[in-house]
Ligand SMILES: Nc1ncnc2c1ncn2[C@@H]1O[C@H](COP(=O)(O)OP(=O)(O)O)[C@@H](O)[C@H]1O
């Protein structure tokens with residue numbers, strides 16, 4: 001074990017020290033999901049000293065903390081977040097921007113509390129833990145193969161739902177911020193895909209957990225890669241087509257789907273399941289209209305798209321029953337990475353972060369991911385001036401052709417299904433943009449306008 005062994009604190013004892021600091025700091029974090037609602041209090045589920053707080057140097061405290069907020073349906077547990085806090089008597093100038101505050105009371109009174117992941121010494125310690133399988137209080141560390149020692153850490157500053165650290169340009173560790181019981185699909189699916197020999201995902205090499213909850217996953221870092229969103233925008237800016245890339249992305253998506261269907265449970269999609277899926281889409285639309293009233297004029301037209309899907313008799317052109325299966329769940333260009341050799345990888349299998357874990361892990365028609373990517377070509381085209389609708393249409397066609405090539409199923413053969421999933425995604429995007437990036441709202445609204453009009 002690296003440095004000194006850990007201890008587990010009685011969690012409640014730390015709250016008087018931490019609660020006043022976190023009250024200010026937590027709601028400001030990009031990954032804090034409860035924005036716009038008051039924070040009434042905190043409860044600590046676990047508190048683990050990865051590095052003792054009363055040692056000579058800095059301490060590293062791992063917390064699973066519940067944030068009590070109003071407005072949750074009865075019986076819904078408060079959101080639980082994972083925090084890694086550094087604790088020092090004084091914070092050196094290079095770490096000053098990471099300061100959360102100085103505790104005034106309780107066992108940490110007078111000590112500085114700061115973002116532990118931004119301290120290379122503490123981030124390095126976490127990597128050392130991942131190298132060493134075993135348990136540490138409530139935390140369990142596992143790995144698939146030996147890892148090299150002492151890789152220098154750096155934190156990614158991307159706008160993320162979680163937090164990621166790169167170690168020596170060899171590995172990337174994603175620390176999940178909002179944590180729920182149950183395997184996180186971002187570990188479960190890449191592990192299953194790697195096990196099935198699918199080369200389209202960076203295979204997890206280590207992870208850590210508490211109870212049944214996944215807390216972090218270490219994967220190879222694709223250092224010479226660029227993400228599909230950047231590549232698409234570059235192509236647009238240079239007046240280039242992106243059809244070859246889109247076709248390869250279609251093939252990559254199909255490879256992922258085929259491997260997931262071969263290794264994880266699938267369910268037949270008969271008429272009843274189809275109408276339930278259509279009803280769920282209509283219910284999401286109703287909730288979205290409440291949240292974003294600009295959707296109201298389109299409600300009737302959009303409901304008709306879902307009703308058409310609900311009436312639809314699912315049958316494949318080869319006569320087989322359609323299947324629901326595990327899918328990516330939030331596929332878009334930003335979730336794809338292309339390495340210098342031209343190979344595409346798919347990342348971030350967590351699904352839509354706002355949805356409950358159980359819902360994200362449910363089998364769904366694979367067209368859900370196809371629709372997500374088709375929406376993404378439209379997004380890329382719409383962020384470019386002048387708007388290049390033809391570019392997006394050609395990418396969309398090439399992507400479907402690539403998907404058909406690798407899976408034998410052309411998503412365009414089932415337009416009612418595809419339109420319903422594109423509409424469901426556009427409705428999700430309207431709510432997402434209204435909440436996070438209001439300037440982007442016209443992008444999904446343009447799609448809503450088109451889809452509600454039946455074109
Ligand atoms: N294996 C990887 N290799 C290189 N970069 C990666 C890798 N995995 C993730 N990234 C980079 O990290 C960013 C955030 O990762 P992501 O899994 O999307 O996190 P989040 O769930 O927080 O959005 C990605 O946009 C990508 O640029």
Ligand SMILES: O=P(O)(O)O[C@H]1O[C@H](CO)[C@@H](O[C@H]2O[C@H](CO)[C@@H](O)[C@H](O)[C@H]2O)[C@H](O)[C@H]1O
Pocket residue numbers: 160161229330332333334348351352353372375376377379380429432
């Ligand atoms: O990447 P995340 O898992 O955090 O996904 C969320 O944020 C995405 C934006 O970063 C959002 O994607 C939408 O915007 C993209 C362009 O920035 C576009 O390519 C996607 O097609 C569009 O859906 C995603 O919906 C949201 O869940």
